[in-house]
Amino acid sequence: MTKLSVNVNKIATLRNSRGGDTPNLLKVATDIQDFGAEGITIHPRPDERHIRYQDAYDLKPIVYTEYNIEGNPIPKFVELVKEVKPTQVTLVPDAVDAITSNAGWDTIEHKDFLREVISEFKKNDIRTSVFVDPVEKMIEGAKETGADRIELYTETFASEYAKGNKDAVLPYATCAMLAVDLGIGVNAGHDLSLDNIKFFKENIPGLLEVSIGHALISESLYLGLENVVNMYLHRLK
Ligand SMILES: CC(=O)[C@@H](O)[C@H](O)COP(=O)(O)O
Ligand SMILES: NCC(=O)COP(=O)(O)O
Numbered sequence: 001m002t003k004l005s006v007n008v009n010k011i012a013t014l015r016n017s018r019g020g021d022t023p024n025l026l027k028v029a030t031d032i033q034d035f036g037a038e039g040i041t042i043h044p045r046p047d048e049r050h051i052r053y054q055d056a057y058d059l060k061p062i063v064y065t066e067y068n069i070e071g072n073p074i075p076k077f078v079e080l081v082k083e084v085k086p087t088q089v090t091l092v093p094d095a096v097d098a099i100t101s102n103a104g105w106d107t108i109e110h111k112d113f114l115r116e117v118i119s120e121f122k123k124n125d126i127r128t129s130v131f132v133d134p135v136e137k138m139i140e141g142a143k144e145t146g147a148d149r150i151e152l153y154t155e156t157f158a159s160e161y162a163k164g165n166k167d168a169v170l171p172y173a174t175c176a177m178l179a180v181d182l183g184i185g186v187n188a189g190h191d192l193s194l195d196n197i198k199f200f201k202e203n204i205p206g207l208l209e210v211s212i213g214h215a216l217i218s219e220s221l222y223l224g225l226e227n228v229v230n231m232y233l234h235r236l237k
Contacts, residue, residue, distance in 0.1 A: 086126060093105045106141075
């Protein structure tokens with residue numbers, strides 16, 4: 001079974017745009033789980049433009065499913081994760097000024113660094129995952145770091161699939177099979193959506209978890225607008 005972990009970064013983006021507490025992140029995270037999602041993902045960035053570090057603490061007692069915290073393991077992030085103790089930490093090599101995550105780790109070049117932070121998280125009983133492009137050498141490198149899982153960076157798959165190139169899933173399938181053979185769990189995320197998720201799931205062996213945010217929140221607007229507009233019209237009669 002593949003677990004759905006909902007990334008709530010975009011809820012925090014909307015909240016921060018007005019400086020208040022609407023939408024309320026904790027209510028949304030509670031509702032998402034009550035509606036059946038099996039996890040909540042956050043990706044606090046150093047500039048706290050969406051998820052604030054304090055949100056990570058506030059969500060801890062609210063998340064009763066799997067709690068996944070993603071980010072670049074700078075010292076401040078490592079301390080945060082060790083204090084919050086989520087179910088899983090996903091290490092992402094994102095630059096401070098990146099609009100969003102745009103590449104996986106070079107697990108060979110950064111093997112020693114990754115091995116060190118991963119062992120620190122493992123001592124704290126936190127499952128570890130490393131964000132990687134679908135390149136076999138990077139999966140083998142991830143194994144060397146001691147990570148429990150990889151998260152396949154699915155941006156290329158998503159953009160190619162949208163253009164009709166279904167073969168774009170093949171490197172992901174190959175890497176997932178390799179990971180399973182090596183005894184590493186397989187997660188995936190970035191730009192997955194209602195349009196591409198079924199095909200991706202059907203083609204990726206052993207897919208344990210997907211984390212989805214941007215498309216899922218956008219789709220919630222598209223699919224929820226009619227209901228809300230009609231509720232306003234009803235009150236204005
Ligand atoms: C690792 C990954 O693909 C997601 O965490 C994505 O980066 C979401 O982050 P943003 O919401 O900041 O784009
Ligand atoms: N790890 C990927 C994630 O959490 C969500 O990415 P996206 O759906 O916002 O692109």
